[in-house]
Amino acid sequence: MRTSPEITLPLRLGEQNEHSTIPVQLASEFRRLISETVLSPGDVVPSSRALALHLGISRGSVVAAYDQLLAEGYLVAAAGRSTVVNPQLRSVQAPSRERIRATAAVTSSELDLRPGRPWSRDVVGAAWKSAWRQASAVPAEDTVPALGLLELREAWAEHLRRMRAVVRDPSQLAVTGGGREGLSLLLLALAHGNPSRLRVGVEEPGYPSLRRVPARLGATVIPVPVDEQGLRVSDLPTGSEAPDLLVVTPSHQYPLGGSLPIDRRQLLLEWATRHRVVIVEDDYDSELRYASHPLPALASLDDPSDGRVVLLGTLAKTLTPTLAAGYLALPEPLIDLVSSTREELGQPVGLVAQSAVANYLNSGALRLHTQRMRNRYRRRRRQVVQALSELPGVHVYPMDGGLHAVAELTRPEADVVSELAARGVRVSPLSQYWSHAGSSGIVFGFGGVDEADLTHGLRLIAEVAVLR
């Protein structure tokens, strides 16, 4: 036990914490020395007078720091009048501070054609900035309604009516932080505190990100086959094999592009009613349709007051995924369930963001942006079709809409993907959209790139994909 450590104690004041008072800094330094085991349990600390003299500070500051450390249990008053480091303290490991983790370098020369990215360079404009400016001037509230700001729910209802001919009362709209966040919320609402008992049907092939959400929550994922028209409704499991919930992309099957015909849609709703299945309609890009008008949403066939279809919407494809803005359109019987679940789990979308999205939707800017993007993507799509449709060993799927293209290949997919990567072009392998073995091919996006980059990418895809 050292009895007079004052001269050697490496106390640093005023270096790092220029915004703290002297007693706070001093107490903090003592804690550091104790945790770094420079001071050990049982060590006598300097007297307040000696330490004040040594450091050139007032004695009152030292006394205040010691009082704080005594209150915290770092120090205790020992026999006589000396103060010691609490002998009950275990020695603690010193944290290794300020280590720098190198982050993976981004190669800017790479052409990223993986699907899912819209053209986001035209998002920020006058309407966007004005929407946020107005939103940030609204006085802060104490609380938010569980399902979101009424003004945003009204704007989503209007959006749905105009863009998708789906009529819902604002009370049926729930604000979400994007598609997957909305799906998580719905799954947890339907799970009644036991997501591992939930059985969730997904399309096979289908969107891998959505499939991973139920899996991550512990639900059982049941793949349901898809053909060129979309979900094979006649192959849906029945009776005790039926899932609790089925996620479908009826407007534009992801990734193959089929559009579910009306008779299958009706069969699907009948099946859902008979087996009490909740249908999640993932309406991810139906606004971006080029060849014909978008088919009406499945939700528009459903009875909103006693229906089975939840429409899952987002601005990820029409505007930008980084806005993290979406909604659930809920049939009446699910509203209270989703609302109480949201109340428990908390609303992750702040009020300013909710208000800004409402302003943006109400300004009409999204409709204009969508029109402009539809024209842009139609030109890109034409580039893709012209570059790839006549190639031997390549079969381009019909592209009625959306931001991505699917090409089946005779060449092994892994070779094509890795050869493209070696040339600086990133695309996704088609087989990853199946849970098990799937078709061989590539999926690539054409939304986020300009004409020249796409031309360059397509030339390389054509070079690599053609059977040699």
Add this chain to the structure above:
Amino acid sequence: MRTSPEITLPLRLGEQNEHSTIPVQLASEFRRLISETVLSPGDVVPSSRALALHLGISRGSVVAAYDQLLAEGYLVAAAGRSTVVNPQLRSVQAPSRERIRATAAVTSSELDLRPGRPWSRDVVGAAWKSAWRQASAVPAEDTVPALGLLELREAWAEHLRRMRAVVRDPSQLAVTGGGREGLSLLLLALAHGNPSRLRVGVEEPGYPSLRRVPARLGATVIPVPVDEQGLRVSDLPTGSEAPDLLVVTPSHQYPLGGSLPIDRRQLLLEWATRHRVVIVEDDYDSELRYASHPLPALASLDDPSDGRVVLLGTLAKTLTPTLAAGYLALPEPLIDLVSSTREELGQPVGLVAQSAVANYLNSGALRLHTQRMRNRYRRRRRQVVQALSELPGVHVYPMDGGLHAVAELTRPEADVVSELAARGVRVSPLSQYWSHAGSSGIVFGFGGVDEADLTHGLRLIAEVAVLR
């Protein structure tokens, strides 16, 4: 089967959908008539020529609408040249549209003293608006790093260093949409796809909202007793009884207010290391401390590179819960796990909001706001102590910090809560902070109200609470 329905068909054009083209409107009207069973499967539709004449529109518009309906499967070309409603269609129920749900009226005369609300009227100021204005001018990105914008993670790291003396690299900070969203993310990361196998320890009594998050995810919740100093570390379950994760409030136990002494903190870390338990330090209001400086965070005793403590932070108490802004400070071994989970589940906090919080933190505005609020809350706290501390049958818990007060009562809690409600004052019953039976008393907030309202509320509390 009607053969010539053209004159009676109630087709409406130009009323609701003034932004759609005539063919789109017409197709939409046919769908409506089919789904409302005005037109039944097998019915012949009017010839394009006759309908165009009847409606006073071009024949091309009718042809375009019919083509769309044929493509969708609503109509089929029958024998000869007539077109009929697809006989394969099942009749669908008509949605009951535009029903209005009455929302519960809010009584503005009510004084809401339930805990958890800060004073939010001074949030919106120049720094706030400027933070959002700058954020909304940043060009939209295609993607966000899974754990959040680097600039916000740097700002959180700096915030932690200054406010809590916790030194973490920005790579260890994960952006969340608030405390509960952060806890959900962490739980799902640690659950490895099976949250129902997760065992989560919580303080008893404790914050009911946080306890409900693991329960909602299907995890087993294990209450751990608390005394006036906080968690009773010596009573923690060991061996196979130990939880996977323990949520604690060491700085300011919620709701009773105890501050965990340093020797208990060290025992807790030893226990966590021995039993491989992840400790979640819910640092919900440590910045709002009046009697002494906040104790160092438990996380500051932990080894950031190989530690067991996750610090869960939010601006809900220091700024406003409606911002939905928070973070997780992660020990090194958990970073990849949380990052891949976030990648799968999606980031619910949009980029503009992330950037705005970073701007606000970097401007220093939060530190100023916190200082002002600390002074405000100190005055309110004094009001509470003066009004209630001398009353017979009332025991006010020590209030070193925070925004709420706990008063144990001799009178039955249910009587007091309901009598206060009858007088227009809402408080929370103390027993609800226990999972089973707990102490009788009330918990009320003093942060979100002004001096006059609090005086009024306290007068009524004193009237009702005193034993008669």
